[in-house]
Amino acid sequence: xxxxxxxxxxAAGVSTPPVLELHDVxxxxxxxxxxNGVSLSIQPGEVHGLIGENGAxxxxxxxxxxxxxxxxxxxxNLAGRPYMPTTPREAKVNGLQVVHQEFNLLPYLSVAxxxxxxxxxxxxxxxxxxxxxxxxARAALDAIGLSDIDVHWPVERLGIAHRQLVEVARALxxxxxxxxxxxxxxxxxxxxxxxxxxxxxxxxxxxxxxIFVSHHLDEVFRICDRVTVLRNGxxxxxRSIAATSQDELVxxxxxxxxxxxxxxEIVSLARPEEAxxxxxxxxxxxxxxxxxxLRLHRGEILGIAGLxxxxxxxxxxxxxxxxxxxxxxxxxEGAPISFRxxxxxxxxxxxxxxxxxxxxxxxxxMPIAANVTLASLADxxxxxxxxxxxxxxxxxxxxxxxxxxxxxxxxxxxxxxxxNQQKVVLAKWLARNPKVLxxxxxxxxxxxxxxxxxxALIRQFAERGLALLIVSSELPELxxxxxxxxxxxxxxxVGELSRPEFSEERILQYAYQGxxxxxxx
Amino acid sequence: MQALEKTQVTETxxxxxxxxxxxxxxxxxxxxxxxLLLLIVFFSVSTEHFLTPNNISNILTQITxxxxxxxxxxxxxxxxxxxxxxxxxxxxxxxxxxxxxTIPDLSVFQAVALATLAAIGTGVxxxxxxxxxxxxxxxxxxxxTLGMLNIARGxxxxxxxxxxxxxxxxxxxxxxxxxxxxxxxxxxxxxxxVAIAWFVLSKTVFGRLLYGIGNNEEAVRxxxxxxxxxxxxxxxxxxxxxxxxxxxxxxxxxxASPIIxxxxxxxxxxxxxxxxxxxxxxxxxxxxxxxxxxxxGVLANGLILFGLSDFMRQMITGVVIILAVIIDKYRERLxxx
Numbered sequence: 001x002x003x004x005x006x007x008x009x010x011a012a013g014v015s016t017p018p019v020l021e022l023h024d025v026x027x028x029x030x031x032x033x034x035x036n037g038v039s040l041s042i043q044p045g046e047v048h049g050l051i052g053e054n055g056a057x058x059x060x061x062x063x064x065x066x067x068x069x070x071x072x073x074x075x076x077n078l079a080g081r082p083y084m085p086t087t088p089r090e091a092k093v094n095g096l097q098v099v100h101q102e103f104n105l106l107p108y109l110s111v112a113x114x115x116x117x118x119x120x121x122x123x124x125x126x127x128x129x130x131x132x133x134x135x136x137a138r139a140a141l142d143a144i145g146l147s148d149i150d151v152h153w154p155v156e157r158l159g160i161a162h163r164q165l166v167e168v169a170r171a172l173x174x175x176x177x178x179x180x181x182x183x184x185x186x187x188x189x190x191x192x193x194x195x196x197x198x199x200x201x202x203x204x205x206x207x208x209x210x211i212f213v214s215h216h217l218d219e220v221f222r223i224c225d226r227v228t229v230l231r232n233g234x235x236x237x238x239r240s241i242a243a244t245s246q247d248e249l250v251x252x253x254x255x256x257x258x259x260x261x262x263x264x265e266i267v268s269l270a271r272p273e274e275a276x277x278x279x280x281x282x283x284x285x286x287x288x289x290x291x292x293x294l295r296l297h298r299g300e301i302l303g304i305a306g307l308x309x310x311x312x313x314x315x316x317x318x319x320x321x322x323x324x325x326x327x328x329x330x331x332x333e334g335a336p337i338s339f340r341x342x343x344x345x346x347x348x349x350x351x352x353x354x355x356x357x358x359x360x361x362x363x364x365x366m367p368i369a370a371n372v373t374l375a376s377l378a379d380x381x382x383x384x385x386x387x388x389x390x391x392x393x394x395x396x397x398x399x400x401x402x403x404x405x406x407x408x409x410x411x412x413x414x415x416x417x418x419x420n421q422q423k424v425v426l427a428k429w430l431a432r433n434p435k436v437l438x439x440x441x442x443x444x445x446x447x448x449x450x451x452x453x454x455x456a457l458i459r460q461f462a463e464r465g466l467a468l469l470i471v472s473s474e475l476p477e478l479x480x481x482x483x484x485x486x487x488x489x490x491x492x493x494v495g496e497l498s499r500p501e502f503s504e505e506r507i508l509q510y511a512y513q514g515x516x517x518x519x520x521x
Numbered sequence: 522m523q524a525l526e527k528t529q530v531t532e533t534x535x536x537x538x539x540x541x542x543x544x545x546x547x548x549x550x551x552x553x554x555x556x557l558l559l560l561i562v563f564f565s566v567s568t569e570h571f572l573t574p575n576n577i578s579n580i581l582t583q584i585t586x587x588x589x590x591x592x593x594x595x596x597x598x599x600x601x602x603x604x605x606x607x608x609x610x611x612x613x614x615x616x617x618x619x620x621x622x623t624i625p626d627l628s629v630f631q632a633v634a635l636a637t638l639a640a641i642g643t644g645v646x647x648x649x650x651x652x653x654x655x656x657x658x659x660x661x662x663x664x665x666t667l668g669m670l671n672i673a674r675g676x677x678x679x680x681x682x683x684x685x686x687x688x689x690x691x692x693x694x695x696x697x698x699x700x701x702x703x704x705x706x707x708x709x710x711x712x713x714x715v716a717i718a719w720f721v722l723s724k725t726v727f728g729r730l731l732y733g734i735g736n737n738e739e740a741v742r743x744x745x746x747x748x749x750x751x752x753x754x755x756x757x758x759x760x761x762x763x764x765x766x767x768x769x770x771x772x773x774x775x776x777a778s779p780i781i782x783x784x785x786x787x788x789x790x791x792x793x794x795x796x797x798x799x800x801x802x803x804x805x806x807x808x809x810x811x812x813x814x815x816x817x818g819v820l821a822n823g824l825i826l827f828g829l830s831d832f833m834r835q836m837i838t839g840v841v842i843i844l845a846v847i848i849d850k851y852r853e854r855l856x857x858x
Binding site: 490 | 541729742745
């Protein structure tokens with residue numbers, strides 16, 4: 001009843017008190033500011049879009065709201081009362097449900113068990129009432145139009161899109177005031193997206209507020225009433241969807257002032273000789289027959305932009321043979337070559353700085369020197385016996401060159417800050433003197449000062465004739481470093497920009513356009 | 522001048538750290554050594570016969586087999602694996618070696634040389650299979666070596682028809698009970714193996730990469746090293762050491778039976794764990810394993826002299842294994858990982 005009234009009140013133009021209000025919420029992890037003043041207000045019964053670039057703070061904000069992360073500062077009000085959940089359970093009790101981007105289903109349990117996992121119907125002995133559970137699950141799935149799924153099936157039998165919808169069904173099991181959907185359409189096809197939108201419309205008419213996080217601007221315009229843009233952990237603006245445009249949103253996500261940075265003219269150091277080229281190069285997940293073709297010259301810094309999931313990391317991993325490519329040609333200095341293992345790629349002169357430093361780049365509990373020499377052990381050993389003095393000498397030489405701040409070559413890599421850990425990874429590859437260096441998110445988890453140092457180092461490498469291929473989600477970073485930028489979307493190159501053409505708007509436009517053209521069939 | 526001296530000092534410090542002797546590791550090994558010392562003092566004071574030359578050489582003889590197996594086990598556990606098959610493999614290696622040893626018409630030297638080759642060869646083949654099967658199909662070594670535990674035991678029974686092999690050359694058995702200054706020669710062999718393993722693990726590229734794999738397999742792979750090679754090698758080394766242990770067993774006890782070695786794998790794992798090696802891999806030293814094997818040996822011997830039953834002894838050994846890991850957890854928390 002109250003819900004119906006509020007809807008009517010809204011229609012009459014009377015301002016109703018917001019169901020959820022955030023005021024200047026801040027959160028830091030170590031030295032990184034994830035949220036730097038987020039303010040947001042959600043009306044009852046509205047669908048509120050939340051958009052921003054990768055790393056703008058959307059995920060952290062959701063974690064704050066569902067009690068996984070505690071903010072450092074700021075106030076949150078839920079239905080007029082202070083709200084600061086410390087556990088996900090507390091958030092649920094308060095009527096706040098989240099459908100997470102990554103899946104939280106238990107693959108070997110049945111659909112029904114997954115839907116009821118939080119409150120299984122039990123008898124006095126604590127034994128699950130299976131019939132009641134199955135009937136309930138059936139009703140829940142029917143309600144969202146999933147009549148074709150058998151509730152007895154284990155979740156692993158379902159496709160990825162159906163799993164996402166089962167997650168939605170689970171979230172709808174409890175009456176919630178606010179439902180947060182984190183990138184809900186990322187895995188859905190057009191038909192299922194329609195189904196989801198129908199569910200959203202139904203919830204809205206019942207007075208439930210929905211926070212809709214998405215990369216797809218067209219969807220935001222279709223389903224949302226209002227939209228809030230985050231950038232660098234701050235709210236840029238909140239606006240009624242009727243009062244804004246796609247262009248305005250893209251500009252807001254990017255920020256105007258960044259363009260001035262670009263003014264500084266950097267001369268390209270690219271030389272005529274070709275270092276690496278790809279022709280119709282495909283990795284295992286690539287859905288496109290033509291794959292990727294590109295050309296990289298000695299001394300050139302080629303940036304690769306694109307949304308998360310556009311296939312950038314997979315491309316680098318396939319070049320380095322971390323995962324073997326499916327087909328296509330790779331030429332190194334003009335000669336066709338194929339690698340069957342990372343070892344062969346490395347021996348041919350390819351270095352690969354991975355996205356995940358801690359899991360793939362470093363051995364944190366081993367000495368810095370051991371990490372620096374990990375890819376060039378033959379140079380610091382004789383007949384298989386290590387020469388510790390040579391290892392220390394290499395580490396000291398490269399450490400000085402890269403301005404590494406460290407306690408000593410014998411100290412463990414874990415003792416270093418993020419920026420210095422990344423320098424150790426760079427040193428590991430420099431010790432091999434590679435021809436091509438692939439860098440995946442080279443400054444992730446690195447503080448601002450060290451970032452600038454790493455940028456300078458990358459330019460130095462190019463000066464020496466090293467060819468660099470850089471993947472980054474930070475557009476200003478790519479625009480500062482690159483001589484050219486390729487934009488990827490859905491595992492294809494959808495645009496190429498030379499330095500004078502660089503602008504965040506253009507890059508994002510390519511990225512989103514590619515998405516729309518390719519996305520849904 | 523002073524500054525120069527200072528860099529000199531830190532450089533040797535770095536060299537030592539690179540060889541795996543960080544202060545933390547030294548502290549850990551020293552702690553285990555201290556525990557061993559306390560045990561020895563306790564039994565020396567509380568029992569009459571513990572600290573006698575005879576009993577000491579007795580203990581050393583008793584721990585020899587376990588020590589050799591534990592050295593091999595250290596390689597496997599360092600890469601994050603486990604080898605449950607060493608007890609059965611010991612029986613298989615022994616019956617193969619024993620069969621060769623009793624071939625008539627061979628000189629003692631020929632018989633012993635061929636038997637040693639056969640025993641080690643058998644261990645190498647079994648160990649290789651353990652490593653290759655688990656690395657090639659990406660199976661947990663727990664499962665693969667559990668299979669090998671049964672295969673090797675069955676093979677040992679099959680080739681001997683469940684009979685015990687005996688009557689080895691007398692000089693071979695004399696060697697098994699030989700002493701040098703009251704120290705059993707077989708124990709000295711085990712010590713030499715410990716020294717070789719220490720050198721390999723701390724001074725060679727091979728050892729460095731075993732630690733690397735135990736800590737972060739993917740980083741080692743992406744740095745251009747073949748995980749397959751190192752994994753197979755670790756299990757093969759463990760197999761070769763089982764072959765050596767089998768020869769020592771025959772020299773000491775004068776028999777080769779298909780039912781020996783039952784449960785030996787667990788004693789070897791216990792020695793490695795008490796010696797401070799992490800079951801997750803990547804952390805531990807073979808010196809720790811030596812100390813761990815000594816602790817289990819001293820406990821077994823001392824508790825019997827103390828007048829406890831074999832059953833009580835077994836219970837106390839179990840408690841010590843759990844205690845060792847708990848203490849290690851606290852040490853880790855206090856000194857930081």
